[in-house]
Amino acid sequence: MEDCPLLEVKELRTRFSSEKGTITAVDGVTFRVDHGETLGVVGESGCGKSVTAESIMRLLNEKSTRYDGEINFKGRNLLSLPEKKMLDIRGNEISMIFQDAMTSLNPVFTIGDQIAESIIVHQNLGKREAMEKAVEMLRLTGIPSPEKRVHEYPHEISGGMRQRVMIAMALSCKPSLLIADEPTTALDVTIQAQILEVINDLKEELNMGVMMITHDLGVVAEVCTRVAVMYLGQVIEESDVDTLFDSPRHPYTRGLLKSIPTITGDRSQKLHTIQGVVPALDNIPKGCRFAPRCPYATDQCISESPLLEALENGQKIRCWHHEEIMKREGVTDVITTAT
């Protein structure tokens, strides 16, 4: 059991039936998360990053959703487990933090009750002990005077504090995998810095695997060890975080990195833009999904869709022409220098 990866997603395909016919939100996604590492999943709205997370937790309405592929968690395929078994895993072995803490907390219960609930359900503790544990968890996330805070309601505390409550709740059963779906997007930068630090510290303390879903490449650079970049339901590039920022290979990743205004770059230059918009999911391009927006697209890109190719340095890339592109842009080839 020990040597199998914590989470291994293989060719996951999530399809919804809708009025417009079947929509494939996630199309053949493969990645793994190990103990003690943070995998960043980045992409723009509609790229399927959240649906991937919800598929792992099996939170989607299963009447209108079809899953294919495998989600192996500690060697068990979550997609074939009955709902009853999932209840033991959700919130216990795999926890999730959502973007909007206000709507994710129940307004009519105190925060102490809400943290204690998952402890009572999963750990068979009495109410009093669960409450004590809730206080301890809140202290761990850095909330001042937690013994008073447990009696407060979600509306009485600030946004940053609510996100800490969410983290305390998610971690109360010491999960081995934490899925954080845009945990800091609704927060201010100074509070974001605090929350990212809390997640990182607790990851090390509990030796958890973390799947960090975000659209912010700055957050990725700050906390992740490995990154998967998604575009229109597919992983288009995956590598360790240094490689991604030093030598991104996919034209989309390269464009994305160039188009962010930074606090260090050249201010007088115009921002790089990626032309066009992300196509709708019911109108997916036939060949490479990025081809209509790609400055390097050829006939091959438009007609044939590339596979996720694994390179020697561990980088994975879904592009027909990445080698030529790297040469053309005058980037020293990392693979030849590495081997």
Added chain:
Amino acid sequence: MLLQQQLDGDKPEQKDSCAPLLQVRNLKKYFPITSPFGRLKGHVKAVESVNFDLYEKGTLGLVGESGCGKSTTGRSILRLIEPTEGSVNYRGKELLQLNQSEFKGFRKDMQMVFQDPHSSLNPKKRIGELIEEPMEIHKIGTKAERMERAMDLLKRTGIREDQYFRFPHEFSGGQRQRIGIARALAVDPSIIVLDEPVSALDVSIQSQVLNLLEEIQDEFKLAYLFISHDLSVVRHTADEIGVMYLGHMVEKAPTDDLFANPLHPYTKALLSAIPIPDRKQRRERIIIKGDVPSPIDPPTGCVFHTRCPFVMDQCKTIKPEMLQQSDGHQVACHLYN
């Protein structure tokens, strides 16, 4: 052309090109809090004595975290909400003294682009009508001329002219923001208040809109008040930046100066908290503890003293003045007295 004359004609002549277009002094906005029976319980002190100048073709960035009063400042100078106190001087005319009908003539010169492109456009109107609406209100041009201008503006902001008859829901977020910009341009303003114009957009779309804003600034000779919580975006667009905290402007400096040499402890913390999408440039981070205090009962003395790592005794009682440190760089902090 009649339309162009009407648009240009009644714009007051700028006498001195170096004089600021807009001068804001001691702007204050308190929102009253009343009990259910109408008894006054206190005030939310959203904006407290904010000063700045806006120059032709210049961009002033206002940054700060939620609740710092940056949007209230933007709305107050357009009188979308009435400021409690202060002076807003536009080309030598005191705007806050005017009554609504006198002020209407000036509204044309000052437009606004909102954050959320999904809720700021009327879903029942075609985008062409939406762009013509401000011209109609200000009685500019004939119907045909207005339509022609709307088409021009659509084309200029990167929307195909044949989409004139479409409804807002048929467009993506980035396109809707372009429509919002076209609408603000319709009456040929000299100032546009941009309230978080790219915060709701994805990165690849964000850069398109930022570039568009830059292009039209030169073309239409616009002054921008650029409100954003995102310092990297503001750095790219603004010539000068004002940093706000709990209703106060704590530091104001030319953009390059502010990033190279931030003085106020809050600015330093804010800058160090921004995650940089580059692994080679990791730096020491100042994590400030705690949350922003309530603006109903702000701290005495310096408003930042409850979270400041360099707090001294005098910070708790004496409010620091905004003082000039170097050319154009002002800071309100006792450390620099």
